Amino acid sequence: MPRIAFLGTPDVAVPTLERLAESHGVEAVFCNPDRPSGRGRRLEAPPVKQSALARELPLFQPESWKAQETRDLWTSLHIDLAVVVAYGHLLPRWMLDSCPLGAWNLHFSLLPRWRGASPVNHALLAGDAETGVSLMQISPGLDAGPVLAQTRRVITLEDTAASLLSELASDAADLFQTHLPTLISGQGQPTAQDEALATYAPKLHRDMARLDPARPALELHRQVRALQPWPGTELSVQGETLKLHGVGALRASLEAPGSLVWNREGAWLTAGDGQALELIQLQRPGKPVQPALQALQPWGSHGRTAITETKEARTGEA
Numbered sequence: 001m002p003r004i005a006f007l008g009t010p011d012v013a014v015p016t017l018e019r020l021a022e023s024h025g026v027e028a029v030f031c032n033p034d035r036p037s038g039r040g041r042r043l044e045a046p047p048v049k050q051s052a053l054a055r056e057l058p059l060f061q062p063e064s065w066k067a068q069e070t071r072d073l074w075t076s077l078h079i080d081l082a083v084v085v086a087y088g089h090l091l092p093r094w095m096l097d098s099c100p101l102g103a104w105n106l107h108f109s110l111l112p113r114w115r116g117a118s119p120v121n122h123a124l125l126a127g128d129a130e131t132g133v134s135l136m137q138i139s140p141g142l143d144a145g146p147v148l149a150q151t152r153r154v155i156t157l158e159d160t161a162a163s164l165l166s167e168l169a170s171d172a173a174d175l176f177q178t179h180l181p182t183l184i185s186g187q188g189q190p191t192a193q194d195e196a197l198a199t200y201a202p203k204l205h206r207d208m209a210r211l212d213p214a215r216p217a218l219e220l221h222r223q224v225r226a227l228q229p230w231p232g233t234e235l236s237v238q239g240e241t242l243k244l245h246g247v248g249a250l251r252a253s254l255e256a257p258g259s260l261v262w263n264r265e266g267a268w269l270t271a272g273d274g275q276a277l278e279l280i281q282l283q284r285p286g287k288p289v290q291p292a293l294q295a296l297q298p299w300g301s302h303g304r305t306a307i308t309e310t311k312e313a314r315t316g317e318a
Contacts, residue, residue, distance in 0.1 A: 124226035146190030246281035
C-alpha cells in the first residue's frame, strides 16, 4: 500500500483527513504550529492537529519547509502520495518531486478562477453564480497545476463564506474519496489550466470591513456575507461601531444613501442605488451578537440616522 501524508491546518481540512484515515490510513499528518488565540493569547492547537491526535496519527508541525531538519524528516518518511487541504505553506520543488504518486491539492474554487488564499470570499464578493472544489496536482506556481476533477456548488443569497466553506469541505472529502483509487494507481491524467482564464484571490485585509453606502445594495449584501467571520463588516451609528453578522432581503427605499431606519418591521440600510439592505443581526462593542432591533434599542424602538465610517474602516487599522 502506498504511504500517504496529509497536510492541512484549519477545520475545513478535517473532513478529508477523517475520510482518508478511515478508508486507507495516513502515514503522517502535517499542520501549522500552535498559535496564540483569544483574549488570553493562549496557544491553541489547529483543528487538524486535534483530529490527528484523537486518531493517534503521527503528527508533525514544522515552522518552515526551508529548514534542513524539515527536509530530513520528510525524506525519512518515504511518502508516495501527499494530500493537501488549506495547509498554508508553499511547498518546495524537492518535496513535490519526492512523491512518486504526486502531491495533490483540494482547492476551494473552480480553477483557474480564484487562485490564491481566499477563493470562497472572492467568489462571493464578485457575485459568482457557483463555486466548487478542484482536485489539482501541485506544481511550482500559485495554484497553477493541472486539474484532475472538480465538483460544483451553486452560490445562493443565503450563503456566507463560513457556511459555504463548511459545505465545500464536505464536497472536498467526497471528491477526494472518489478519486483516491485513481491517485493510488498513478493513472490520473489531469488537464492543464487555461492561463487566459486565471483570476486571483488575495488575502483578506482589515480595511475590507468598510461599508460604503454609495455602492449598490446587492454589493453590500455580498460584502457582508463574504467577510464572515473575518474581517467582518461594520458601520457607525451615532459614534458607536456596530458589526454586521447577518443580512436579509432587499427592497426599494426613498431614503438617502447611508440612511439607517428601524422600526417594528425591521432595520434597513439604504444604499446608493435606491435599494435598502435588511439588517438581521448586529453586534455592539462588548456585547454578543443580537437581533438587529435589539442591538439598536439604545437609540429607541424606532428611529432614523445617517451612518458614518469608523476610524478603523477609513484607515484599515486593526
